[in-house]
Amino acid sequence: AHVVEVAVLDLSVHGFPHVEVVTDYRVTFVEGVNSHSARVLRRPSGADAPDLAVLGIEPFPGMPFVQGFRSDVTPAADGDxxxxxxxxxxxxxxxxxxxxxxxxxxxxxxxxxxxxxxxxxxxxxxxxxxxxxxxxxxxxxxxxxxxxxxxxxxxxxxxxxxxxxxx
CATH class of the missing domain: 2.40.10.10 (Trypsin-like serine proteases)
Structure with a gap:
């Protein structure tokens, strides 16, 4: 899926260069036909937190999903x-x-x-x-x-x- 930023508050005009805060989220899947409203389910906090968020959408018929996702895979190495x-x-x-x-x-x-x-x-x-x-x-x-x-x-x-x- 791809997150499409619909409404963005550009903070660069307020003294924060290159900073944008997304205020509305839409998710579009590979077929690219329909987009779905999304909400933030989880976002890490703290200075060392990665720039990631988990978004949720309402399930729909035929919705693709990740099965068996693992975050403990062997890390990629130089040259891979x-x-x-x-x-x-x-x-x-x-x-x-x-x-x-x-x-x-x-x-x-x-x-x-x-x-x-x-x-x-x-x-x-x-x-x-x-x-x-x-x-x-x-x-x-x-x-x-x-x-x-x-x-x-x-x-x-x-x-x-x-x-x-x-x-």
């Missing part, structure tokens, strides 16, 4: 091949890439991979060749000096960090 399944620009795409570990300036560990995370693909799963989800796409890398996106790289939250929000 992965696929990112996402909806950049509201179109379903599959991207293949290679993982490297990366520690951000704030000390968080992420998986870096050699494909960009375009708008609409954040929150997409990073899947290893066995089909296990090893990460959740977060965004593009940015040049620390200019803030400009680096088109050749994306980052994802390692799946082990999802344990803090998964029910």
């Amino acid at each position: 091949r992965v696929m990112m399944l996402g909806f950049p620009y509201r179109t379903f795409r599959v991207y293949e890439g290679v993982v490297t570990r990366w520690r951000s300036p704030d000390g968080h560990d992420y998986l870096m991979f050699d494909r960009p995370v375009h708008p609409g693909a954040s929150g997409s799963p990073l899947v290893d060749p066995t089909g296990a989800i090893v990460g959740i796409a977060k965004g593009r890398l940015e040049n620390p000096d200019t803030g400009e996106p680096i088109e050749s790289g994306g980052i994802s939250i390692p799946i082990g960090d999802v344990r803090s929000v998964w029910p």
Whole structure:
């Protein structure tokens, strides 16, 4: 599923650069026909919390669901091949890439991979060749000096960090 941000409060005009707070959530599945209103069920708190949330929607006939999700899979390692399944620009795409570990300036560990995370693909799963989800796409890398996106790289939250929000 893909979360579509419908109503956004842009805080950059209030002195918080590059910060947006989503105030309304919609979820659209692969078929892309219908979107469903969603609510936040769980969001981690604290300075070290990952940028994740679990959303809930009302069940509907034929609704797809994750069966057997595990957050205790073997972590992805440098050189591992992965696929990112996402909806950049509201179109379903599959991207293949290679993982490297990366520690951000704030000390968080992420998986870096050699494909960009375009708008609409954040929150997409990073899947290893066995089909296990090893990460959740977060965004593009940015040049620390200019803030400009680096088109050749994306980052994802390692799946082990999802344990803090998964029910």
